[in-house]
Amino acid sequence: HLDYDNSENQLFLEEERRMSFTGFRCLEISRWLICGLIGVLTGLIACFIDIVVEKVARYKYEAIKQNIERFTEVGGLSISLILWAVLNFSFVMVGSILVAFFEPVAAGSGIPQIKCYLNGVKIPRVVRLKTLVIKVCGVICSVIGGLAVGKEGPMIHSGAVVAAGVSQGRSTTLKKDLMIFEYFRRDTEKRDFVSAGAAAGVSAAFGAPVGGVLFSLEEGASFWNQMLTWRIFFASMISTFTLNFFLSISHNNTGDLSNPGLINFGRFESENLNYNLYEIPLFIAMGAIVLGALFNFLNYWLTIFRIRYVHRPCLQVMEAMLVAAVTASVSFTMIYFSNDCQPLDSEHAEEYPLQLFCADGEYNSMATTFFNTPEKSVRSLFHNQPGTYNPLTLGLFTITYFFLACWTYGLAVSAGVFIPSLLIGAAWGRLCGIWLASLASIWADPGKYALIGAAAQLGGIVRMTLSLTVILVEATGNVTYGLPIMLVLLTAKIVGDYFQEGLYDIHIKLQSVPFLHWEAPATSHWLTTREVMSSPVTCLNRIEKVGTIVDVLSNTSTNHNGFPVVVQPSKLCGLILRSQLIVLLKHKVFVELAGSRLTRRKLQLKDFRDAYPRFPPIQSIHVSQDERECLMDLTEFMNPTPYTVTQETSLPRVFKLFRALGLRHLVVIDDANRVVGLVTRKDLARYHLGKHGLEELHLAQT
Amino acid sequence: HLDYDNSENQLFLEEERRMSFTGFRCLEISRWLICGLIGVLTGLIACFIDIVVEKVARYKYEAIKQNIERFTEVGGLSISLILWAVLNFSFVMVGSILVAFFEPVAAGSGIPQIKCYLNGVKIPRVVRLKTLVIKVCGVICSVIGGLAVGKEGPMIHSGAVVAAGVSQGRSTTLKKDLMIFEYFRRDTEKRDFVSAGAAAGVSAAFGAPVGGVLFSLEEGASFWNQMLTWRIFFASMISTFTLNFFLSISHNNTGDLSNPGLINFGRFESENLNYNLYEIPLFIAMGAIVLGALFNFLNYWLTIFRIRYVHRPCLQVMEAMLVAAVTASVSFTMIYFSNDCQPLDSEHAEEYPLQLFCADGEYNSMATTFFNTPEKSVRSLFHNQPGTYNPLTLGLFTITYFFLACWTYGLAVSAGVFIPSLLIGAAWGRLCGIWLASLASIWADPGKYALIGAAAQLGGIVRMTLSLTVILVEATGNVTYGLPIMLVLLTAKIVGDYFQEGLYDIHIKLQSVPFLHWEAPATSHWLTTREVMSSPVTCLNRIEKVGTIVDVLSNTSTNHNGFPVVVQPSKLCGLILRSQLIVLLKHKVFVELAGSRLTRRKLQLKDFRDAYPRFPPIQSIHVSQDERECLMDLTEFMNPTPYTVTQETSLPRVFKLFRALGLRHLVVIDDANRVVGLVTRKDLARYHLGKHGLEELHLAQT
Structure with missing residues (x-):
């Protein structure tokens, strides 16, 4: 466990008393420097992950697309399926072996671990450099491997590791001690920096510096300290800025700083996305849909099963590979049997449009959801024109992706649950929008409902409230949606808590660590x-x-x-x-x-x-x-x-x-x-x- | 002083032990209800102030404009001056009499008082209904009276009073006890609600719900409690929403929820307002301009003078009236002697363009800054085309408005310092932008520099950091400016703190109340x-x-x-x-x-x-x-x-x-x-x- 209370013994007091005012000022300046450095490094890591994933995923999808196009005419699409499955399979295998054999604590999103750490529960090896390296490689492999995962959650863990390393001025993995920042070698200071690192991670992942600060505070800082919060904010800002700056260079429009974050929900135009008062009850009703709770329930039993039967590393690797193969096959089957063809639109150009059995100038709509990185699929669901997806496509996609994501979370791969949740929610939210439009003859923009659905699903799974609202608002870049998103998250939390706790809390509880909540039980x-x-x-x-x-x-x-x-x-x-x-x-x-x-x-x-x-x-x-x-x-x-x-x-x-x-x-x-x-x-x-x-x-x- | 620690005596424990889990749940629900109510009422008050100010100011400016137009041709503009001065004079007199004779604690922005209250220092009568009524009437009078003041600061005080009243379920001013919410009649609970009220006030004033939450936390809540923060956020959201909704009705475009807040910085288009890396040092240099510290310094001596010599209510009223007359005369003189004529542009139509001695189809540029409510002037400075103001106009305006605003703060009128600070900063910021463009031959959008200048000036005066960044970012509606604004505010704080404390802290110190800062002094x-x-x-x-x-x-x-x-x-x-x-x-x-x-x-x-x-x-x-x-x-x-x-x-x-x-x-x-x-x-x-x-x-x- 961590000690957030300084042991004010004689040695400590002597040192503090010896220190002049200038000494304290230097310490303060080094704290700021460290936070800046944490921000820069976290941003660079996010940038690295993003660029590698994008480049490699492009090769992968292009290769499969060419293969599919070749075989659509002549028959023999099973070869494409095999190509796809094998590609996914190999990436996931590498990622899973790294995690299962070398650093099991790098599995999953790392958010439960960081929550514990900030709460004061020490988990061995969670903030080591080795964990960071494996986490980064692992998340690249699992995202490219086509699993139903996101690369955002792990950023929080990565930021925390960076912070722990930088602030201590040494690494035990590398056996290197720079002999600087020795004053910060105690739990109190280290935890403060780890808060900043986690915030920088959130900030880089979602382009949400304020959301990052609130995440850190919600999960960690028990004592609100103005200077600390301000430093955390600084780290977050620098992290977003670094990521944004380097990504703009890699996208060849240097200096365009308007797309912060790994995930970007795209620009919601306020003109056509305004909501009416009567829609608020509809939003709240969507928040009450318990798909999030169902997800947690299924995952809970799956985790118990895994703890009992799948605890050996080689079994874990095999399970991950199985999931990879199944994901590829299911995706392929869904695309294959779908006959939802949509005209190719020059405006909302799809990244990898698959024609398959559609007429010329059309593309398979199911493929835009499955045959893409999940981030891009979310964006398509938010912004594509009404009518781009037919209800059957969305329904089938929701169901399959739901089970795939549920199965995937908890595998011995390093991956996050944010993006899959958003994707599931966006799919059924868009479905709701289409239904409402046809049933009640009111015009409901499906993109708007996709956003609300995404919030409901994510809120139902993770049960975060304040910080999640701010993260989503910052990711949409539009403050107008603040109130509906907040109401939806609130409903999702209240309804969900009736059944069981949030996903992270479930996993924390299964580890039976002494996690302290905010308040003592009321009674x-x-x-x-x-x-x-x-x-x-x-x-x-x-x-x-x-x-x-x-x-x-x-x-x-x-x-x-x-x-x-x-x-x-x-x-x-x-x-x-x-x-x-x-x-x-x-x-x-x-x-x-x-x-x-x-x-x-x-x-x-x-x-x-x-x-x-x-x-x-x-x-x-x-x-x-x-x-x-x-x-x-x-x-x-x-x-x-x-x-x-x-x-x-x-x-x-x-x-x-x-x-x-x-x-x-x-x-x-x-x-x-x-x-x-x-x-x-x-x-x-x-x-x-x-x-x-x-x-x-x-x-x-x- | 307030006691934030419950006195856990036998009576209290007996009551808590008697209460069932359902009882606690009901309490929690009433807390939420109260917060919702606080939000709605605060939003309505903001809405009321805004509509009244706008309508009456329109009459006033139209009347003066017609008068000026009549007398420009025939000569005798001194009559217009007298009309203007008398109008301002009378409004300010009413406002000042209300404050000075009936409730002196309603003077100023109320932010120092609320800071003290949240810190745990009780100031008599600060959260009474009577104070609220006088505050609202007073702020309307002083804004219409053309003083160099804003209506935003007082909203924070208003929100706090609403919260204190609603949460106690009774009013001693009205001698009415509704016999509800009796559980909340103690300092702990009341202070929590007052935090929510202050946040709702910020949120309504600037359309910044997150900024409001952070303001409350930065100033008040020592112990960060998740549920409390979430309730504060709820109150803020509801407040913004209510204000926005009713304002949209009054502006005849019901349901357009994209303009939250009393002050709105207008839409910053990210295309033409991007900043380059080399501009960041320039921004920081602007942050180091010590005009904010100078403002505080002058105001400090003025306040000491006032405490010694101007403490009788009738003297205070006379001083306020003097300031009103001087403000009108100076404005008139500046406009009269200005020869900065600009062509009337249909796109950026001015609200009250004064032709005066300009050619037909042109208007007096100096008049757009003086002859307008300060909120609109700020917006013009941010968004008007490059070239709309010439440097001389801006320079003269900065100097005169600086001294006027400095003289005005601390008068016995209820008014805020946010908007005047923004206005001064926007003026010299725009000036910097123009100079940079001409000196270094780099293209610098003056609107961008106006924004940075506004941040620097406001930051230099109030020295708030985290919450102010978020408030400004939310008010601009563009997260891209987060980093520069933060750096500017940080510089302004560091440089300013070298000379003396922030304006609010100066006023708190002059009252010599035992205000506890965040940390014990380092040594x-x-x-x-x-x-x-x-x-x-x-x-x-x-x-x-x-x-x-x-x-x-x-x-x-x-x-x-x-x-x-x-x-x-x-x-x-x-x-x-x-x-x-x-x-x-x-x-x-x-x-x-x-x-x-x-x-x-x-x-x-x-x-x-x-x-x-x-x-x-x-x-x-x-x-x-x-x-x-x-x-x-x-x-x-x-x-x-x-x-x-x-x-x-x-x-x-x-x-x-x-x-x-x-x-x-x-x-x-x-x-x-x-x-x-x-x-x-x-x-x-x-x-x-x-x-x-x-x-x-x-x-x-x-």
Whole structure:
């Protein structure tokens, strides 16, 4: 777990007091520089992914298109199918092998992992450089491999890794330490930068700098700090700008900065897309369509199945390859049997129009949805002229793509769920628009309903609210749709929450990590700290025998991370962390029994920073029998002013304290300042409001 | 001051525990309803102001225009001047009398007051209905009166008043209690709603719902709560929507929802307004122009002068009238002596083109800036063709309007500083654009530079950062300008902060209220609670003599608001507030000396809520000599679990606790749980980072 509360021990205070005002100003400037750098690097990564995907996908689709055109006349389209399937197959195989064998944590979109990280739950290896490399390669492979995935979700994870790396000024993967930014080597600072990185990722993915900031705040920052938020915004802006600038160069119109983001919903003209008051209930009704909840429900069971039966890497690779083959076959079949021919229009030129069995000058409409990168399909659904798709095409597409996307999410490939959700929603939304137009004889622009449907579907799946509204508004570039999108997302969330949680929360819950929500359950005023806290607590004396400390740390059955420090008779005088004790043991900061002090180097904050964040396990530290008899003086290293509460404090009050200050340990004292218990994150996270009132969850031992 | 921390006493806990899950859900639904209502009412108020101003201003300008046209030919334009001056004069007089004599707190934009309120500093009468009425009438008068003011700032105050009124379900001005929303009658809930109201106000003023949310968060919410933010966003959305909808009806194009907000920067076409990389340094240089800081500097001295010499209402009214007359005369003179004639263009038709001494088919260019509502002038400066203004016109206009606006802010009229700032900035920005085009022979669209100049000027004056960027981006409706606007605002803030604080902060400081900034001063690690706290503290016993309590409360020299409750020997067992004690005394919740209990009604939370927020002063409560000898049992009413710290805690740590939890009192205990001091908001607010390191401010006794 991460500690968002600084351990204000003597060393720390000494350092802070030594620092001049200029020193603090330099720190502030380096924070800004780091955020700028995070933005630039995240933007470059997004740019790299986009260009590679676009170039390679073009080769792929052109090759298949030529092949199909050749064989449409002479018969033998099964050869095209095989070509298509094999191409997808190979890309997905590479991506899946990378993920499954080299870095399983790079699977999926990474958003649940980043949510956990920002919440304060540490997930091993989630912000390493190796993870980033595999994530980037993996997402390129899976998008080109034609899976029902997007490349946007992984950008958030990528941004977070960039931030963690840049801010620490070193990489353990590369074994390189630049010896800069050492001040930032602690959880508090690192988490701030990771927030900025995640925001930069959102910003690059959707061209939504404000949406990125709100995403970070919604998911992470418990304590709203003005300067931090402003830096996060800076990183987001720089990231969008970098991406936009380099993409404009690669598209040969340098300096056109009007298309930020990897996904772009295209220009919604406000003239023909205005909505009327009477349409708002229709939008809300669309929000209440529970396809999002159904998606989560199916994916939940699929994930449980996977956890039980598909946990070996080679099985995971095989499943991914199977999905790739099935996706190609299903797409091909759908296109093959579709007879929705539309005239080729010079204005809305399709990227890869497939003529197939259509008359000359026409193209297969089903192919525009399947035979394309999902980003472009979404845009076609939003902007193509009314009448471009017939209802049957859309219906069939919705159903097949729904199941494909549902099957795909959770595979051992690195990929996002945003774009497939938008695509499913846009398809059924457009269908709704067509139906409304024909049923009620009102003119309903199908593109508008496609947008609302996309919002409903995405909202129903991820259940994000504020940030998602802003992201979608920024991606459409039109503030007029703010209110309907917000109402739809709200409805989708309320209706969806009735059935189960959002997709990310489901996956977080399946990992049973102690994730803290925003507020304590409403009916938890019954509980006081007395019932919640862990008791009895393992305390250490201020001057403690080394042997006792080693035994306490080695005790695997408790495995505590924080220990109250007491003076007799068990009066609280501080709090010390496992990591600090480990560093002390490693440097053998002992006082000999006789009282004669060993001549030893005074330990400095730098020693703790050098060990951060991968403190060695206690088993790797050798303490001889003689040393076990020595004493350790914890006074200098413990936090002498831990936050405390009394036993009578109600759960919501403790929860608020925890959440607002980002605590990891809270010492419970009685009216004589004696330690009686310890509240940890896990003690709070296990209460949860179920169908039958307050329930206790069972959380994994971490 | 406001208490953002719930007093979790027995009564409160009992009520919370009695409430079922459905009860909590109903509360949540009413919160949403209230926010919706706040949005609708704020939108309607904005709409009302806009329509009235527009209609009356049209009459005024038409009348003057006809008059000028009549007298241009025959001579005797001094009559027109007198007509103009008298019209302005009378409107401003009405507005100023309303404000100065009936509700002085309605003066100015109200933003400093709302900032204080959200920060937790209570300013008397700031959220009353009467204030709202006078604010609305006042702003209409001053805008029509032709002062250099905007109607946007006051919307934020209006929204806040609406929120405070609606959420409490009663109005003390109207002496009406609807007996609803009683649960929300406490500081915590009320402040949340006031945040939503302020956001709705911003949203209505600038058509910037996201900007509104960020404004509220930047200024107020210390603890970021997801549901709260989402409700604030809802209120903002509804407010924009309502305003937009009703304005579209009044402009006869019902349902055109593309022009949200009172001020609208018009459509920036991205084609001709793209910026190049080399322009970014130019933008930053514009941000460094210290006209904003100069404005603040002049206004600071003016305000000090006013506090000393112009504090009587009739003097204030006379000053306002003087400014009105001077504004009219200066404008007239400028127009009269200007010889900048421009051909009348059918495309960018001016609202009130003045021909004056120009040839037929031409109009006086100076008149478009002065002879118009400031909102329209801003738009002209942003969008008129290059060449519409000549540099001399712009230069003269900038200088005169700068001094007029500076003189106007702080008058006893209700008016905002946003629009005048934008106007000054747009004028000199456009000037920069023209100069750049002629000097460097690069093509610089003057409209673009006008926008950057406006941002620089406004940023230099108010020093808001994140929210202002978003507000400006939303008002331009174009995300492309996000990065330059942000960089300009950032530069303006950094450069400006070198000289002095933002305009609002200056005015807050002049009132010497204990305003808490986001973080403790960087170099304050030297200070510990021991130095900061107030000591000794007036403590009360858990069972205390009524006489003692009355004496403590009547002691005007200390005038404390919170009292630690102790059991012998001075062990902390709770915290009780002045307001709670007053209610207890009022209801005579006494225990007789003999121990025999009086038959009395058990006091309920409702009694406290009914008294909220205007608890009677202690002087109005009569306690007889016999009653003075009785005892009071505080157990049920005190907060048994106040937050505590020890004396060794560093100032930044205490500050963080205060800010994150919105505390008002923090009890300092020693290692045996004995009360040794009390930290209040004032103890923290007085430390401040000056030119010579850490300084102590002198704060007024409140």
